[in-house]
Amino acid sequence: MEQELEPPFIIEQIKRAGPFSMDSDHYHDTYEIYYLLAGERSYYINNLIYTLRKGDLIFINKNELHRTTSKGSARHERILINFEESFLQKTLANYDLSFPFLSTQSLLLRPGVHEQGAIEYILFAMLKEQEEHRSQQIPYLQTLLIQLFIEMNRAQEISREPIAPESSEKQLKVYEMIDYLQAHYAEKLTLDLLSETFFISSTYLCRLFKQTTGFTIVEYLNYIRIKEAQRLLQSTNTKVTTIAENTGFDSIAHFGRVFKHIAKRSPLQYRKQNR
Structure with missing residues (x-):
């Protein structure tokens, strides 16, 4: 349809x-x-x-x-x-x-x-x-x-008062997590790995990230990965399977499902419409 x-x-x-x-x-x-x-x-x-x-x-x-x-x-x-x-x-x-x-x-x-x-x-x-x-x-x-x-x-x-970002201790911790996910999205990331990296329990890590950003960690990671996949589909001739691997997905089927959910079209349709 x-x-x-x-x-x-x-x-x-x-x-x-x-x-x-x-x-x-x-x-x-x-x-x-x-x-x-x-x-x-x-x-x-x-x-x-x-x-x-x-x-x-x-x-x-x-x-x-x-x-x-x-x-x-x-x-x-x-x-x-x-x-x-x-x-x-x-x-x-x-x-x-x-x-x-x-x-x-x-x-x-x-x-x-x-x-x-x-x-x-x-x-x-x-x-x-x-x-x-x-x-x-x-x-x-x-x-x-x-x-x-x-x-x-x-x-x-004539702006008198620029809007400054929040900078509480909790929010600074979430900014660290965001920077880490942005830098390592292509790798195999697990909650246990993130918990060890930031020295907090996986339960608290998930709750803090969701409360602060509005995203779950999985949602956020998927958005980063799909956004990079869209860039590669639009600007390179790299095969879709290779793009899926290079953006951290463990299978082409999983990549296809997540891509269609976010972009509302398949990877090939996206490439065709944006070249």
Whole structure:
């Protein structure tokens, strides 16, 4: 069965009263903008964990591993935008516009009250436009998105308080684990090995990693491995079996299952679509 096509731009506003953690699509081929309207959240991105508060905004580039989990009171409200590169490509070229955050790692902003008002005005205009299905909706949304980018650039230029990553003793330990997994993903890794490496029990290690990042260790390791496999499929002619071995999988069947679960297509389909 063919996958249902996603629209090139989508915005949604969600309010939650209870605990919630993301459980899918931890990285994807679209850009994402996350704006926190109310509450607090823990956000994992770029191998670090951040505490977000009301008015914080994160721009997440394509294929960046990320996840949000509960922090403090479970109540929170957020607006989320996902859009494809093609949605703005021609418009940006026509206006000779460039935004550095489109080609770098994620952008984390803590705008002032005035900048928050300007950003929220645009976001609510987008929500209204998407809901009403009026004529010339696509160009209208495109111009609103460009306005949002300009406000983000301006907020970054006058940023008074950068969002610093969490740095408690527990979180520093998890950062060590993340660095280790990033460096050794191609090897045969077991919980016993990780427990010995970090001098903590495997039970506590699993609980600490999950509570801090929102991922289980196996989930995180699979995402690292599949992301590298995608890079190799896209940029080399290496055989799929060799890529599976070089990214730490013990069998081609296991590699195929995990790859399809994360990438929503087989390794060969991915290579064909991205060459």
